Amino acid sequence: MTIPTLENNAASVIHLIGGEKGGVGKSMVSRVLAQYFIDHDVPFVGFDTDRSHGSLRRFYADYASEALVDQYEALDGIVEAALARAGVRVLVDLAAQTHEPLVKWMDESGVLDMGNLSGFTLKYWHVMDSGRDSIDLLAKLLDRFGHRVHYVIVRNQLRGSDFSLLEKSGQLERATALGARVIDLRLLHGPLVQKIDARNSSFWSAKNTAPAAGGPVLGIMERQRLKLWLHHAYGEVEKAGV
Secondary structure, eight states: OOOOOTTTOOSOEEEEEEOSSTTSSHHHHHHHHHHHHHHTTOOEEEEEOOSSOOHHHHHOTTTEEEOOTTOHHHHHHHHHHHHHSTTOEEEEEOOTTOHHHHHHHHHHHTHHHHHHHHTOEEEEEEEEOSSHHHHHHHHHHHHHHGGGSEEEEEEEGGGOSOOHHHHHHSHHHHHHHTTOEEEEEOOOOHHHHHHHHHTTOOHHHHHHOOGGGTSOOOOHHHHHHHHHHHHHHHHHHHHHOO
């Protein structure tokens, strides 16, 4: 199975950024993807499912809106956005504990079958830390969808880079057999993240806005670290095929 990329498929892509478990870095992955799309002139629309702490609406307000998972009409807008413009990327930041209502909507609305008929691709990004909970949630995800979606497994080094439990579990091998792409997101220095977040800044603004202009107060070396981190993250995103 060929996973669509910008080079080989003009169909729209719905990117679901999930992992179900809270605190694994789903929103950080969503922010990286949003900035990647902006920097590479890829048209995209963002949706936030977090009622109170939506990162896309906070950091990329011009591109994102709210989509409450308990309202089918709101979730319908995700598919409608994918169908409205060929080649658009639809980015959905899934808050913790939103997987089940999302799956219910997909099942009752025939979203997977509709994608096959209408020409959009559904890609699920499973963001995980190195703990057992993330592995168990990955197993449940693969059980639920099987071959019916494209997968990206994101090993987020938020709490460490040792993913030996995942490798020993057999779930990574199972996922790759289903065509999953596996990428790594390096840890971004905590105080640097805090400075960016304190100003509700996009990554672009953090890198390029001078302190006197009201941007994040980042030193020269902090900007350099952010630049290198983003460069690596973009390389991983491209491996995933966006």
